[in-house]
Every structure is written in C-alpha cells, then in structure tokens.
Amino acid sequence: MTDPRHAPPFEMTGALVRRDGREVLGGIDLRVDAGDVLAVLGPNGSGKSTLVKALLGLVPLAAGRTEIYGEPPARFRGWQRIGYVPQRLPAGGGVPATVREVVASGRVARRSRWLPALLGDRAAERDAVDRALKAVDLADRARDSAHLLSGGEQRRVLIARALAGEPDVFVMDEPTAGVDTRNQAALASALHELTRGGRTVVLVAHELGPMEPLLTRTIELGQGRVVRETRAGDAHETPATGRPA
Secondary structure (H helix, E strand, C coil), X not given: CCXXXXXXXXXEEEEEEEXXXXXXXXXXXXXXXXXXXXXXXXXXXXXXXXXXXXHCCCCCCCEEEEEECCECCCCCCCHHHEEEECCCCCCCCCCCCEHHHHHHHHHHHHCCCCCCCCHHHHHHHHHHHHXXXXXXXXXXXXXXXXXXXXXXXXXXXXXXXXXXXXXXXXXXXXXXXXXXXXXXXXHHHHHHHHHHCCCEXXXXXXCCHHHHHHCCEEEEEECCEEEEEEECCCCCCEECCCCCC
C-alpha cells in the first residue's frame, strides 16, 4: 500500500473487471497524480465509465487493486476530497428538488457527524453553493425544479454539486454527452477555474471540444484496454505497449 502522505489521488494496478462472464476491463495500470487533468476516451463499450467507477470503488474488481490517496476504496474515509459527477441526475423519488437543493447536497460530506451546524458554518455553506451556481451560470435557475431542466443544464447542476463540496479531485462521467455548444462552453469555463486552482480532474468523454486545451493527459481505451496515451505538448500519440496498461 502506498504511504497516504505521498500517495497520488488514484492508483490502479492490474485492474480486471468482468460482467456477465465478459471481460470489461483487462489489466489496467493507471496513476493519476495531483494536478492532472486526464481525459478517458474511446468508443461506446470500450470500458470508459467502468474505469472511472472502478477507480472510485463503485465497480468491484475481479483482480488487481485500486487506491484512493493510498487507501483501498472500502477503507478510504476522506470522501470530502472527491467530487463525483455522474452522467445524469438520479430519478426523482418523491418531492422534487430545486437546483439549489441538489447543489447544496454536495456539502454533506464536509459536515461533522456529531456537531450541529454553527451560524458561521451555515454562512460558509450558502457562500459555497452560491459560488458553485455562479460558476456554471445557473444562479438564475436556483429555485427551479432540477428535473425540469434540459440535459445539459442538469449536467451543470451535477458539476455545481461537486463544486460546492470544494473537493480536491473531480471525477466526471460524460459531462458533455448530448450537450449543446453553449452548455459545453459553460462546462469548459467551470473546468478552467478548477484547473487554475490546481485541482485534479478525471473525465470521460467522446469528444473534448472546448475542454481539450485544459488537458494534461489523455488515454484511449479499446475493448477494455489502454491502447494509446497522449500527454499535453507531445508531438505524437504513443501507442500502449507490452501487457495491457
């Protein structure tokens, strides 16, 4: 196990995932260092979403290991450091939530389990939510029902929810899928602010669009394996060699 004091946000070694008897990820080795802005690319069915979920421990490994800041996901306790942006809002199950309520839920991991919120804490939470809404250009929709927004606006809500938690690392699953040009630009602007602050970002994408200049690395998956890796400033792409990376 890596020493947590010097551990990267994510480290995966020999990760193998099987689903219904089929190999979805085959022996993935991946290290994500602090400050990386990594895009995971590849066609449908290549294992992109499975990879980021496996990094977070949301998908079990059949072999290999993954660590978050030096700890296996089951033992990791610093979840306030991780902001996860799934592909879509969860289906509504009762009372519709407003945009602000969804974004404010991103603060839950930062709250103490034992102490009641103090006045200063509540003010800090309001300020964090306000900043997050402004960052994704949704301050004027704060009182709207989140489930009545367009798909692109809902993705921005999910990013704002992660922003409100002020994590060190953002993991985003297809944040621009089906999103129009205007919303892509808003997402890129929000990501730009994160990268300026030195945050670590891992995102799954089909196309990078306006986010491409923000990247430090890309990896491309094919049939559950890393087939190509590119670093910012490389003159050419480097194919994966040896056993699956």
